[in-house]
Amino acid sequence: MLFRSLLPFLVALQPVLSFSTSEPNAPTYPDLYEASITDLQAGLDAGHFTSVDLVNAYLARINEVNPVLHAVIETSQTALKQAARLDAERKLGKKIGPLHGIPILVKDNIGTRIQDGMNTTAGSYALLNSVVPGDATIIEKLRRAGAIILGKANLSEWAAFGSVAPDGWSGRGGQTTNPYYPGGNACGSSSGSGVSSAIGLAAATLGTETTGSIICPASRNNVVGVKPTVGLTSRKGVVPVSEHQDTVGPLARSVMDAAIVLSAIAGKDSADNYTDAQPAKVPDYLAALNKDALKGARIGVPRGIFLNETYTHVPGTPALADALKVIQGLGAIITDPADIPVAEEILTNEAFGLVVETDLKFGMQKYLASLKKIPTDVHSVADIAAFNNAHPDLEQPALDAYTNWNLFFNLAASMERNDAYFNAVKVNRELGGLRGIDAVLEQYNLDALVLPETIFMLTLAGYCGYPIVTVPLGFQPDDTEPVVNGKDVPIDTAPGMPFGLLFVGKAFSESKLLSYAYAYEQATQTRLKRRAYEKATPKTQLVDVVGKECGKL
Numbered sequence: 001m002l003f004r005s006l007l008p009f010l011v012a013l014q015p016v017l018s019f020s021t022s023e024p025n026a027p028t029y030p031d032l033y034e035a036s037i038t039d040l041q042a043g044l045d046a047g048h049f050t051s052v053d054l055v056n057a058y059l060a061r062i063n064e065v066n067p068v069l070h071a072v073i074e075t076s077q078t079a080l081k082q083a084a085r086l087d088a089e090r091k092l093g094k095k096i097g098p099l100h101g102i103p104i105l106v107k108d109n110i111g112t113r114i115q116d117g118m119n120t121t122a123g124s125y126a127l128l129n130s131v132v133p134g135d136a137t138i139i140e141k142l143r144r145a146g147a148i149i150l151g152k153a154n155l156s157e158w159a160a161f162g163s164v165a166p167d168g169w170s171g172r173g174g175q176t177t178n179p180y181y182p183g184g185n186a187c188g189s190s191s192g193s194g195v196s197s198a199i200g201l202a203a204a205t206l207g208t209e210t211t212g213s214i215i216c217p218a219s220r221n222n223v224v225g226v227k228p229t230v231g232l233t234s235r236k237g238v239v240p241v242s243e244h245q246d247t248v249g250p251l252a253r254s255v256m257d258a259a260i261v262l263s264a265i266a267g268k269d270s271a272d273n274y275t276d277a278q279p280a281k282v283p284d285y286l287a288a289l290n291k292d293a294l295k296g297a298r299i300g301v302p303r304g305i306f307l308n309e310t311y312t313h314v315p316g317t318p319a320l321a322d323a324l325k326v327i328q329g330l331g332a333i334i335t336d337p338a339d340i341p342v343a344e345e346i347l348t349n350e351a352f353g354l355v356v357e358t359d360l361k362f363g364m365q366k367y368l369a370s371l372k373k374i375p376t377d378v379h380s381v382a383d384i385a386a387f388n389n390a391h392p393d394l395e396q397p398a399l400d401a402y403t404n405w406n407l408f409f410n411l412a413a414s415m416e417r418n419d420a421y422f423n424a425v426k427v428n429r430e431l432g433g434l435r436g437i438d439a440v441l442e443q444y445n446l447d448a449l450v451l452p453e454t455i456f457m458l459t460l461a462g463y464c465g466y467p468i469v470t471v472p473l474g475f476q477p478d479d480t481e482p483v484v485n486g487k488d489v490p491i492d493t494a495p496g497m498p499f500g501l502l503f504v505g506k507a508f509s510e511s512k513l514l515s516y517a518y519a520y521e522q523a524t525q526t527r528l529k530r531r532a533y534e535k536a537t538p539k540t541q542l543v544d545v546v547g548k549e550c551g552k553l
């Protein structure tokens with residue numbers, strides 16, 4: 001297996017903090033800010049630390065920085081018990097999967113069994129103490145791979161498609177902020193997942209995307225994000241926005257970690273028939289990683305509105321030229337520009353709102369009907385809007401810039417699955433796919449597109465449910481003048497704020513996209529060039545917890 005053959009090499013490459021060198025078998029502890037899943041498995045297998053130690057260390061790290069960053073809403077009451085059980089199994093030589101004993105945080109819109117003592121609320125008090133029927137399918141899969149579900153990450157409430165609030169704000173979790181600049185925007189809606197992955201509050205995290213909600217926070221927090229093709233990962237048990245666009249994927253500190261987590265959560269699920277469309281067998285995403293993957297690859301650069309400052313500010317644009325040189329240096333054949341003729345239609349496409357709002361109405365109704373108990377008695381988007389209006393103290397932050405509270409819920413409430421809706425579904429799919437991404441790949445005979453993170457590409461790939469992988473590209477320059485858009489409004493433009501590079505391809509091309517991202521990552525290692533600011537950097541390390549009782553931390 002590639003996993004095993006790479007192990008010694010990777011352990012040697014990663015920064016390892018060694019605290020004692022006097023004994024021959026002295027334990028070495030990976031720095032939890034960077035530790036990869038491979039590092040952690042090596043240390044766990046060698047007996048240098050346990051999964052209980054890992055959980056204690058991550059919980060302490062969360063407690064340290066959460067008052068500043070608000071990245072986590074809740075932590076599991078059973079994580080230590082899960083860890084102890086997995087430690088005991090490891091001792092007996094039983095490893096149930098590649099994530100055995102590895103703590104993972106998941107976005108708060110992903111259902112977790114109530115036995116763990118955690119809510120599933122999408123950040124809203126409207127779902128506080130609601131009872132889910134059980135784990136979401138992807139959580140079951142994580143557990144089957146051995147993962148410990150450590151807690152729930154904060155998010156833009158309702159994954160940003162309910163009330164209109166700042167990125168990373170939820171009623172229950174407060175305002176998530178970026179660890180690379182005080183008060184910086186962590187982007188959304190998987191804000192807490194991006195932040196937690198960035199500074200090592202867990203080994204990796206899960207997010208969800210409808211339009212940009214994995215890729216933007218991954219990009220803006222200096223981590224790798226994978227937005228899988230819609231239908232690669234089951235949405236059963238996930239609070240929905242749009243069945244046509246929603247997808248669940250990993251945010252992680254390396255492409256390899258993202259590939260390990262994606263391999264664990266991908267797969268068909270009879271409870272989500274969109275997963276019927278995926279190939280019969282889940283590809284081995286780890287085996288696909290190859291630092292020579294870009295040799296001979298045909299890569300196109302779509303420009304036009306995607307990178308035009310008249311339409312959108314793209315902080316990564318100045319870094320693109322150097323990235324293209326690297327990609328070319330790795331043997332790729334670059335077509336630049338490889339423009340997408342229909343791209344400007346994004347600016348006036350009314351089908352998007354029609355599809356997402358209609359899906360939100362009916363998807364939310366179905367989700368709420370699946371719950372075993374809802375103390376607030378909300379059963380529809382209209383009920384949630386009414387709840388928000390009745391509880392402005394809980395559900396409406398006092399910000400001048402955000403007044404149109406229930407915009408999406410109000411729009412959704414009157415939608416119907418009529419001819420206009422079904423036509424809009426078709427328009428979106430074709431605009432993103434046949435006339436969009438498929439068309440440009442075919443016209444220029446390309447394997448993939450590459451460009452800095454830009455909202456319009458996230459939008460286009462969202463329409464047709466196509467995959468994107470983002471990998472760290474750079475940071476806003478140190479002499480950037482911070483742009484403050486209002487009191488308490490997260491800051492987008494500031495020194496040191498990260499941005500990512502996107503690899504975009506056709507449906508179910510994740511193996512290819514991951515391998516290109518891996519080749520680029522191995523050649524550049526941009527993530528390692530900068531760390532979070534002091535107060536956003538957790539200090540607890542394994543050395544502080546190994547051999548100590550958690551109560552003494």
Ligand SMILES: *[C@@H]1O[C@H](CO)[C@@H](O)[C@H](O)[C@H]1NC(C)=O
Binds near residue numbers: 114117118119
């Ligand atoms: C949800 O959170 C509340 C308040 O923190 C807590 O009392 C309750 O036990 C949690 N619910 C579940 C199912 O864990």
Ligand SMILES: *[C@@H]1O[C@H](CO)[C@@H](O)[C@H](O)[C@H]1NC(C)=O
Binds near residue numbers: 273274276
């Ligand atoms: C899934 O099943 C529903 C209900 O049977 C059906 O209307 C829908 O077209 C199916 N969707 C897909 C993508 O197979």
Ligand SMILES: *[C@@H]1O[C@H](CO)[C@@H](O)[C@H](O)[C@H]1NC(C)=O
Binds near residue numbers: 308309310
């Ligand atoms: C950006 O778009 C504007 C308006 O369409 C156009 O005038 C301008 O030439 C474009 N800029 C570039 C660099 O293509």
Ligand SMILES: CC(=O)N[C@H]1CO[C@H](CO)[C@@H](O)[C@@H]1O
Binds near residue numbers: 072073174
């Ligand atoms: C785990 C944790 O720190 N949760 C906090 C999340 O944010 C809310 C609102 O700020 C706090 O009340 C929780 O304690």
